[in-house]
Amino acid sequence: MKLLHVKKVIVADKVRLAGTVKLESSEQEIELYFEYPERFANFVNESADAFVPALLLPAMSKGENLEIAGSISEKLFRNLEIIQNIFHQWYPSHLKKVLVHAESLTKLEKNSSQKVGSFFSLGVDSFYTLLKHVNAKNNSGPALSHLIYMKGLERPLHVYKHGQEQEVISRVTDVANQTGTDCIVGETNIRDHFRLSWGPHYHGAGLASVALSLSAGLESVLIPSTDFYKNIFPWGTSPLLDHLWSTEKTNVVHDGSEAQRSEKIIYSLAKAPLAMKHLRVCTNNAGGMNNCGTCPKCVRTMLPLVISGDLDKATTFPDRLPSNWTRIVQINEAHDLPHAEVFLQLAKDFNADKKLIKALEDKIENGRAALFCKGRNFAAIQASVFHFYLIKQTIDLIKHPLKNTLKRMSVLEAGQRSRLRQSLRAMLSLGKRGPSRQLEEPAMPSEPTTREA
Ligand SMILES: [Zn+2]
Numbered sequence: 001m002k003l004l005h006v007k008k009v010i011v012a013d014k015v016r017l018a019g020t021v022k023l024e025s026s027e028q029e030i031e032l033y034f035e036y037p038e039r040f041a042n043f044v045n046e047s048a049d050a051f052v053p054a055l056l057l058p059a060m061s062k063g064e065n066l067e068i069a070g071s072i073s074e075k076l077f078r079n080l081e082i083i084q085n086i087f088h089q090w091y092p093s094h095l096k097k098v099l100v101h102a103e104s105l106t107k108l109e110k111n112s113s114q115k116v117g118s119f120f121s122l123g124v125d126s127f128y129t130l131l132k133h134v135n136a137k138n139n140s141g142p143a144l145s146h147l148i149y150m151k152g153l154e155r156p157l158h159v160y161k162h163g164q165e166q167e168v169i170s171r172v173t174d175v176a177n178q179t180g181t182d183c184i185v186g187e188t189n190i191r192d193h194f195r196l197s198w199g200p201h202y203h204g205a206g207l208a209s210v211a212l213s214l215s216a217g218l219e220s221v222l223i224p225s226t227d228f229y230k231n232i233f234p235w236g237t238s239p240l241l242d243h244l245w246s247t248e249k250t251n252v253v254h255d256g257s258e259a260q261r262s263e264k265i266i267y268s269l270a271k272a273p274l275a276m277k278h279l280r281v282c283t284n285n286a287g288g289m290n291n292c293g294t295c296p297k298c299v300r301t302m303l304p305l306v307i308s309g310d311l312d313k314a315t316t317f318p319d320r321l322p323s324n325w326t327r328i329v330q331i332n333e334a335h336d337l338p339h340a341e342v343f344l345q346l347a348k349d350f351n352a353d354k355k356l357i358k359a360l361e362d363k364i365e366n367g368r369a370a371l372f373c374k375g376r377n378f379a380a381i382q383a384s385v386f387h388f389y390l391i392k393q394t395i396d397l398i399k400h401p402l403k404n405t406l407k408r409m410s411v412l413e414a415g416q417r418s419r420l421r422q423s424l425r426a427m428l429s430l431g432k433r434g435p436s437r438q439l440e441e442p443a444m445p446s447e448p449t450t451r452e453a
Pocket of ligand 1: 225
């Protein structure tokens with residue numbers, strides 16, 4: 001795979017950074033692009049850097065070496081080995097290590113603009129990062145200055161046939177206006193050319209490529225975290241990975257892993273009317289605004305709001321959970337379990353409805369059992385159940401005699417208890433001397449283990 005050349009052009013009030021790519025497996029060249037309103041022309045960096053994250057994962061997926069005509073950031077290049085190691089360990093059969101060659105490496109000058117962007121799609125993680133960083137007083141670094149919404153990231157560009165993104169863009173713009181930030185609304189086709197899973201593989205690299213395309217204007221770009229530190233697992237955006245896409249010019253920052261999703265909702269979003277007015281999480285809307293209220297992501301968002309009594313504030317959601325919500329919230333993978341456990345803990349902390357707490361407890365118990373059985377064969381499960389049965393029988397056998405003894409001890413007078421303790425101590429000390437005394441005794445002739453004929 002080869003990036004042949006990069007160009008920055010301004011056409012019809014848009015600025016476009018385009019890269020021409022030649023794949024080993026195809027005769028045709030393809031064009032990848034990032035496009036923004038012309039007023040952001042000074043933000044767009046005419047460099048190959050943005051195409052490195054955009055192309056590395058596709059190259060690893062195809063097993064093709066990556067060749068870059070032109071210069072790229074030295075810092076970025078040095079981290080490509082670690083990035084490849086992480087992805088290859090996570091997905092050894094899907095993402096193979098490849099050679100990366102760039103025509104030259106440049107130690108770029110630091111961007112001193114003090115401008116900070118954050119990806120913003122009106123979701124839980126986006127709002128949490130916005131609310132955390134919009135006020136400079138809450139943070140050591142500069143305040144958030146730009147929200148970035150890119151058509152073509154959440155879904156490939158060809159999905160947007162009905163203009164369903166227009167209401168989303170209108171609401172993102174409203175949030176930017178209300179928070180004193182500027183809004184960068186752009187478009188990219190990087191998801192239209194490669195068959196990579198967005199979440200597990202391409203998520204972080206895709207966002208990083210957009211961040212680096214704007215590196216002439218932004219000192220840092222925040223990627224709102226998908227998950228929390230306690231629950232790090234293989235995923236395209238991760239606190240292990242995202243910062244490794246940084247250049248000398250622009251820091252790519254993974255933000256928000258200190259809080260679990262439900263905690264973000266209850267302790268941050270539910271207290272912000274702007275978030276409750278515009279929150280959008282649904283996976284059934286093909287990039288549009290609607291929250292269906294019945295998909296797993298909608299239910300996982302509504303549940304914490306029900307627990308804290310805030311669901312009526314969230315005007316973009318139905319006013320109640322669907323009756324079958326326990327079936328919709330699934331514990332299919334080990335990393336689903338910590339989320340359900342946080343739901344349960346929050347439900348207890350907020351004294352939520354007892355039926356809801358019981359439903360969560362049952363869900364977690366069943367989930368643990370299902371995860372235990374997953375990947376084990378029937379014989380191994382039978383053996384485990386048999387061991388459990390044996391332990392339980394043994395406990396049942398000694399439980400009552402032990403209870404009776406303890407009960408009898410509790411009715412003894414103080415003097416009797418003291419004598420009993422002394423007797424026990426004497427028995428224990430005899431037990432300690434036992435082995436050495438046995439050694440002094442003459443060894444008994446052992447019995448023959450086989451009979452003589
Ligand atoms: Zn939904």
